[in-house]
Amino acid sequence: MSLRSTIAITVGKSAQWFLKTFMKGGSSYPGKLALKIDPKILDHYSDLYEVVVVTGTNGKTLTTALTVNILQQQYEEVLTNPTGANMVQGIVSTFLSAKPKKNQKNFAVLEIDEASLAKVTEYIKPELFVFTNIFRDQMDRYGEIYTTYRLIVEGAAKAPAATILANGDSPIFNSLATVNPRKYYGFDHQPDHEQMAHYNTDGVLCPECHHILHYKMITYANLGKYYCPNCGFSRPELDYKLTEMREMDNTSAQFVIDGESYGIEVGGMYNVYNALAATAVAEMYNVPPAKIRAGLAYDEKVFGRQEIIDIDGKQCTLVLVKNPVGLNQVIDMIGLSPYPFSLVALLNANYADGVDVSWIWDGNHEAFAEMAIPAVIAGGDRHTDMALRLKVAGIAEEKLTEVPDLDTVISEIAKLPTQHVYILATYTAVLQLRKKLADKGYIKGGMTRG
The missing domain is CATH 3.40.1190.10 (Mur-like, catalytic domain)
Known part of the structure; x- marks a missing residue:
């Protein structure tokens, strides 16, 4: 190890210790310091x-x-x-x-x-x-x-x-x-069966000749055993x-x-x-x-990936959603639930979420209307957009509540008619919700992803 590297590591570790000890966090600042000394x-x-x-x-x-x-x-x-x-x-x-x-x-x-x-x-x-x-x-x-x-x-x-x-x-x-x-x-788990992807699927043109790809097996979206005829x-x-x-x-x-x-x-x-x-x-x-x-088999849920959080007796499953394909897979997963559940959909449009929320219209929210969900909450910074999408999908207005404030969302969850609740949230909405849940003592920590 060079002298410069030794100094950089010493300074970085010292900054990290100080921040963790006195500021309750490490951040990326120690790395920034170390890089300045030794790129x-x-x-x-x-x-x-x-x-x-x-x-x-x-x-x-x-x-x-x-x-x-x-x-x-x-x-x-x-x-x-x-x-x-x-x-x-x-x-x-x-x-x-x-x-x-x-x-x-x-x-x-x-x-x-x-x-x-x-x-x-x-x-x-x-x-x-x-x-x-x-x-x-x-x-x-x-x-x-x-x-x-x-x-x-x-x-x-x-x-x-x-x-x-x-x-x-x-x-x-x-x-x-x-x-x-x-x-x-x-995946190679099914016999070959001639099929094509759904018409609203990206990435199904052959990169060689731009013909539409065919499939002998599809798992979801454009994934599967594809070929160009x-x-x-x-x-x-x-x-x-x-x-x-x-x-x-x-x-x-x-x-x-x-x-x-x-x-x-x-x-x-x-x-x-x-x-x-x-x-x-x-x-x-x-x-x-x-x-x-x-x-x-290690059963420790990570940030927004089907975390189970108890909110005043409600078993809430928190799931990060950020694009149409991921959302549709989450909807399919939710559809496998053997018990009644309520739904909370939180939509933000900050930089880390993507400021364009038009992607929600490509998600199959219509599937929710077929699941007999007794109560739905639309929240987040773009709660109006979320509520409109759910209404167009077929969620009855008497089942849908629009709640702009996350503190109110948390209190409303306790009033939902089912023990199980799915909370679907975009990235910064997950961060904000977990922070508030931590402040209220429902979970430990609020901002980390692990």
């Missing part, structure tokens, strides 16, 4: 850690958490960025808190925003990139899906020796040549396969990957993909199936 400080940590980066539109947080849980069954030091600090200074702050072990493998599993990846890989060279999916999301920030994919391919190219482990069921991940070697995971473009051979879906409900799933039975304690097909990605990472690092099972 190449991450070179030092790259030598000490096997770095795995998880990126994509949906599923980053849970895939990261599951991967960490699994690797912790095998390795003593597995570092991650649970607060979602994924800019360079935040990554440095994450490493400053680490205690790498000598003479053994140390892992860093980092969740990185798609738009941030190329900036982060200027400073650190991962061994593995995990690509979850690319869906239309916050057009004002990311642009259309092919622009987003180019961003992450360019980011990965700065670490050309690193393997890309991509969702093979997503056509976009087979649309560009990459300098990085690639492996694929995906015009030019022969098709899904690549899968290296890691889910071959059987044994059971799935609104709170759990049981399945078979590469001949081994596994389960997770969250519901929905989209979360099975997250488990499949984490399992594929584990197989790449030769983690035994028994330890993979233990890691997947």
Whole structure:
């Protein structure tokens, strides 16, 4: 280690200790300080850690958490960025808190925003990139899906020796040549059956000839066993396969990957993909199936991912929603519920949410009108837009209450007619709600994502 790196680490750790001790938080400021002293400080940590980066539109947080849980069954030091600090200074702050072990493998599993990846890989060279999916999301920030994919391919190219482990069921991940070697995971659990994606689905044009793709199996949206009948473009051979879906409900799933039975304690097909990605990472690092099972079964809900919160006797499931595909998967998951429930929909339009809320019109809110939900609350900064969307979807006006203030939302939840409540909220609405719930003593902490 160079003298400059030593000084940078010492100053960064000291700042981190001070902030945590006296300010009750670490923030990314220590990383910013360390970077000013030594812009190449991450070179030092790259030598000490096997770095795995998880990126994509949906599923980053849970895939990261599951991967960490699994690797912790095998390795003593597995570092991650649970607060979602994924800019360079935040990554440095994450490493400053680490205690790498000598003479053994140390892992860093980092969740990185798609738009941030190329900036982060200027400073650190991962061994593995995990690509979850690319869906239309916050057009004002990311642009259309092919622009987003180019961003992450360019980011990965700065670490050309690193393997890309991509969702093979997503056509976009087979649309560009990459300098990085690639492996694929995906579903292979149904017999071939000729079909096409729903007409309101993005990303179903063949990247070679622009013909509409056909499918022999679809899991959801544009994911599945795709092929082009015009030019022969098709899904690549899968290296890691889910071959059987044994059971799935609104709170759990049981399945078979590469001949081994596994389960997770969250519901929905989209979360099975997250488990499949984490399992594929584990197989790449030769983690035994028994330890993979233990890691997947770890039942600690992460930020906004089906967290269960008791609000005055109501069992509330908090779910982050941020784009049409993710929303529709959450709606499908909710539809599997075996008990009556009420619904709370919180819509914000801050920068971190995406300021354009037109995406809610592409979500299948009409499905809620078929679920016999006795009471619905529309809230958040854009409560009027949310209420209108639910009315157009077919929610009867006498069942719908529009509540602008989150304190009032919390008090109204206690009055709902069902014991179970689903709360769907955009990113900053989740942050604001959790902060208020923490202030009122319903949960511990309010702003962290882990």
